Amino acid sequence: MPVGESRHPSQSDAADEAQWVWAEIKAEARRDAESEPALASYLYSTILSHSSLDRSLSFHLGNKLCSSTLLSTLLYDLFLNAFSGDPDLRSAAVADLRAARSRDPACVSFSHCLLNYKGFLACQAHRVSHKLWTQSRKPLALALQSRISDVFAIDIHPGAKLGKGILFDHATGVVVGETAVIGDNVSMLHHVTLGGTGKAGGDRHPKIGDGVLIGAGATILGNVKIGAGAKIGAGSVVLIEVPPRATAVGNPARVVEGKEASKLDECPGMSMDHTSFISEWSDYTI
Amino acid sequence: MPVGESRHPSQSDAADEAQWVWAEIKAEARRDAESEPALASYLYSTILSHSSLDRSLSFHLGNKLCSSTLLSTLLYDLFLNAFSGDPDLRSAAVADLRAARSRDPACVSFSHCLLNYKGFLACQAHRVSHKLWTQSRKPLALALQSRISDVFAIDIHPGAKLGKGILFDHATGVVVGETAVIGDNVSMLHHVTLGGTGKAGGDRHPKIGDGVLIGAGATILGNVKIGAGAKIGAGSVVLIEVPPRATAVGNPARVVEGKEASKLDECPGMSMDHTSFISEWSDYTI
Amino acid sequence: MPVGESRHPSQSDAADEAQWVWAEIKAEARRDAESEPALASYLYSTILSHSSLDRSLSFHLGNKLCSSTLLSTLLYDLFLNAFSGDPDLRSAAVADLRAARSRDPACVSFSHCLLNYKGFLACQAHRVSHKLWTQSRKPLALALQSRISDVFAIDIHPGAKLGKGILFDHATGVVVGETAVIGDNVSMLHHVTLGGTGKAGGDRHPKIGDGVLIGAGATILGNVKIGAGAKIGAGSVVLIEVPPRATAVGNPARVVEGKEASKLDECPGMSMDHTSFISEWSDYTI
Amino acid sequence: MPVGESRHPSQSDAADEAQWVWAEIKAEARRDAESEPALASYLYSTILSHSSLDRSLSFHLGNKLCSSTLLSTLLYDLFLNAFSGDPDLRSAAVADLRAARSRDPACVSFSHCLLNYKGFLACQAHRVSHKLWTQSRKPLALALQSRISDVFAIDIHPGAKLGKGILFDHATGVVVGETAVIGDNVSMLHHVTLGGTGKAGGDRHPKIGDGVLIGAGATILGNVKIGAGAKIGAGSVVLIEVPPRATAVGNPARVVEGKEASKLDECPGMSMDHTSFISEWSDYTI
Amino acid sequence: MPVGESRHPSQSDAADEAQWVWAEIKAEARRDAESEPALASYLYSTILSHSSLDRSLSFHLGNKLCSSTLLSTLLYDLFLNAFSGDPDLRSAAVADLRAARSRDPACVSFSHCLLNYKGFLACQAHRVSHKLWTQSRKPLALALQSRISDVFAIDIHPGAKLGKGILFDHATGVVVGETAVIGDNVSMLHHVTLGGTGKAGGDRHPKIGDGVLIGAGATILGNVKIGAGAKIGAGSVVLIEVPPRATAVGNPARVVEGKEASKLDECPGMSMDHTSFISEWSDYTI
């Protein structure tokens, strides 16, 4: 069931979308603050005192990722500048919020994801780290990667490219290498590795197509292509290319449902289709 | 060998048990404080300054799980109210302390477990989070889950039901889904997943019987039953029901010792039997 | 390619080596501070304000591992005393820095490793914890282990013996048991378990030979010997002895390249050979 | 004008009084939280999340007075136990809140005083410190005195006895010695010293009668009596006894209005009279 | 000697002035960071990593005034919004920096004042608090006043109006009441009170003219006028009007140099004259 869709009037662009999601988040937080006074202070500081999703997210990330040697004010500034200066970062965050809300049955609200999903938070912080990386601000990007890894136990190299509508569910232990690419609407569980091989220099990490689902503990190694809409079983060790819409399982993984590849033609190119597609297949979400 | 049992006079109820364990913990901490002045401040603040296990545990959890937006005093209050108001929480904590002490050869004392076992601490915090969940204080329960996941890299949904005498050994990376149930005297190692499947809504996570042992990195998915006294091999991916006292290994897992099921009749219902039972089988503890 | 070797004049002893690496680190940090003012404060506090690698490392570990009940000043003192009093700790740290720099293509500088590699930091803190353990200061050693596990999600028992030139890459989720031994120039990825079996008391954990490479998510259980220069595939579950230079893969793992064992004779005993050796084989580094 | 009195129905006892004031405080905080989202988190954490004035005050003092070596949870516990166990502490706090509200034209609400008046907060913390002192818990009492002096720049010896309805206005720099006694409904400004003389051992500090007003920077030294309803001018240095209702000014101070002493008979014994009495005389409040 | 003037080219407006002072501050900090590595981290975080005086000051104030319940990120945001949105705040800060630099012989550089002068910092924070007050954001203004009083022991009511070029030297213990007004180029030492009298409601605090100098510990009470260029001796208690350019001393204070009033005609209206004027008279600066 596409959660949160029902009351959502059709909207033309990302800014409206962000406005709508932010309004929902504030409404949720207000409701929660009223029902749970013990949490109200937290909800006001993280959400209700802020005038925009950008500010709320920058505040939350700054306070989560700070340390005694990297102060919250510095990180807050860094995040706020990044989110304010690049609308794509905001729209990616909104797409990720919707992904968690619609794909994860345990996600009870947008604010639940915004506040509590380490995978969501690591992903937004990574996007800023990646931006710094592309601007040749590598030492800062790497420092950010390190903080994300310490705080969330999620290690994404700043060089990795991520699409929109990503769901890192549970997310602990996820490792994504420097030259990995992750398409739109990908969902992956915890302990997933997108690793390299030492033999190959340069471009050495997996390329994950749109709408792929990767189960818990799966390890994908090398510059292999996982086709759009493919599914990787939990605990699999994948060293080979996986065709679109195919399913690979086992250690070492083999493609078990080659016939699925034929379904590809039926796959619509729109992201919503990818999402519904995943929900059909999400055998391993928890 | 049932560690710590020898000097323990038979006791009739949980309160006596808790008293005895708490006295042991204080004696251990006093001994350690004397031998190691550098640690004495820590031991006094966490154990020796407190008048009860409830207070010590609430203090320790409050200070471990706090953040700049969720203050230690708030969490301390929350834990203390929960432990004071529900004797079952305390007796479950005591049972968990005894589980670590008797099953884990690396556990040198009760205080070692109380202070240092992230699995133990996450488990006690989860029990409070679960209580909040059942009282419909969901936003607070979820905030607590998030802090446990950030701080300990252990992600247990507040909805999950846990028995007593649980040992989460090492515990990093453990993920337990919303409708999972874990019986009494279960031991599980790190990186264990009790996950769901996307296809099934509602009750979608594993049910783990009493006295089950789950090896490191095992992934159990879906609403499957793992029978009492069963054993799941390290690294297994389990999608099927496992009979009582059976052993499942591999990816995908298969039951390798069906003959073991016949032993079930010999299995006494008392928890101590389960424990000794585990120690016979604990091939994968580290 | 042996990174960082070219400009490095031959040096006779460890002290010179440490001096040279420390000078490199300062030069790198100075360069980064100039190019990135937002990071300069961090670089000065962690590196540029210190007169030696010992002090820089003690400061960084003290501030990373401290908590509200274990203050940074106490830990700083503990680390500084350990590093100052034992040159082996410093030379092991230097060897680890070189290992990361030469084996991990994602490691852009020594300072990158010193500041950001949780595996490197956990390893140095473990060495101090191990030293305390051998001095019968067990409660303090265990408290340190617990902090390392909380902060870095890396759980190494203080009793475990580690060689030099160790690379814990990504490192999240690594678990190493009490009687495990890790040789020189070993590389292992994240989620690696060197675990015990409950049946065997006493010496119950793996012995890893020099120059071994262990892939992501591999689980090695029991007092088994992994021969020098062996390679363990990602996701493997190893319950058996693996001969030198052999490769084991799968769940359960089997030795797939027995023929490799014959190469052993060609394996030079010098560490550089081990290193080049690894780089030939590092199929699973990311 | 007796502020806050108008809407106050006649109440028979201190508990009702405390209830009423606490309800006012919550209403004020709720109003402020609504009008100022930036402050809402602060208001919820300090006031609105608490079920009683005792808890709110304990939380606020614990978080104000804590340090890296005296944790907020420890202080919170200490204050909460004290306030819960001694109704006099609570009623004194309520009387002090009313004193600030009715005597200080700059005090806009009860919550303003509770949250922001360092004199009020130091006074409540002192009462707990004094209680510890009388229970022979002197080291803890002195540690608390030291924290109050560090945080608020107000130094009140734990031995000093304070009445109810005290107003320390601005309060920075106030020093009160061990054997000083301060009566009910006393108001004093900042930089006031109630000091001793080295010559006299034992009882060596001033005794301040009910309803006395002491101006900014006044210094009163030795075991001298300041009669009820007396007034000490700002900047005075008082080494002599001052009769009831008299006014002393100057350095050294002399009694300037001996005639006032005759008014004493007209002074009603009820505290309200003392209060109105002060308002007539409060030439030096700011 | 007008310090810092020599290298200062004539500038037409406040923005240029701010630019020039900010450039000086950065140059000073860079020089200090080079000569004192132990301080470099501090200098980078507070000054050198920032792109403007606004940001540096907001960062410094946010980190100085924050508490566990009023986070640095919230305060940083508040200050940055205020300074960015009101050029007068910045130009007042610049005038205050120049005042310290030119009038206080102990002030060795602009950065010395910016970083270390609690009087300067309290004054800038007050200006933001005053702005909030005039915008009817009183609860936030009062919370800020309280933090300034706790952290700096300086208590300035948000309602008080301050001119530019103010020097609060040493500043500990300064108290300024709600309806006080302080003119331009006023210098005052520590423990100065601009207090009210209880009898007068409404406008009840002193009005301090331009270029006034107030010595340490002076207490000025009531709605009295201290004329431009007047001087108040240390330790004086002033209850009367003081004519322009007159000097008042003693307790109670009397005007000792009535003849000085005649000099008024010679007093140029330009601020520089006031400044030189002060330096002639600054008998009590330390």
Added chain:
Amino acid sequence: MPVGESRHPSQSDAADEAQWVWAEIKAEARRDAESEPALASYLYSTILSHSSLDRSLSFHLGNKLCSSTLLSTLLYDLFLNAFSGDPDLRSAAVADLRAARSRDPACVSFSHCLLNYKGFLACQAHRVSHKLWTQSRKPLALALQSRISDVFAIDIHPGAKLGKGILFDHATGVVVGETAVIGDNVSMLHHVTLGGTGKAGGDRHPKIGDGVLIGAGATILGNVKIGAGAKIGAGSVVLIEVPPRATAVGNPARVVEGKEASKLDECPGMSMDHTSFISEWSDYTI
């Protein structure tokens, strides 16, 4: 009465003295920790875990004076290096501890002073700041002065020269200028100012002779000499030279007991005499 002297065998040098005082401090702290478990953690972290007075003091100052931008580890290092490298700093600290213990009736033990006297702590920190000043490390010295002023509300310019056996009693609000000199065995109360005058450049602050006693709130301005053994009354404003053993009181101060000057001949040069001398005169201690 010379407190703590009785059990003190005659000792030849400062090192023995320091040893003896340190042993007393540990014994006191041990006693207090046993009687007050709530304080034990604090006593272990500040005193009982340390091997010397140098380390205890460095730890305590580092944790008191640190801020989010000046970390405790940096300050601890700075203090420890200073105290370790300069025996005079330690012997001055010991003399100050004895001064408090023997002159202040409210000082119940050496540890009471070490832990709780802000005047003592500010004085020790100042000595380090002064040392830095004489080594031309002025920016660091000034940063330290600023922290002392923020934390303790005591503002001593790093240039000021202090003798040994100094007692700053209560100490809040003390201000000491750059060229001030304070002799041995001086006692001064809170709010004392040793200020300069603007007219005189260079050497412009008071010179306080040995054994002088300065009452609360006294203000001494300009390069005036206060003779050995003189006494300055509380609240005095001193602009003139005061002969040895004379007493000055009032605003402005006049010498009231010129006859006392004749006693000078009887004044023994030994510090004990100065001490007894003070106790005769200490009319204003509290």
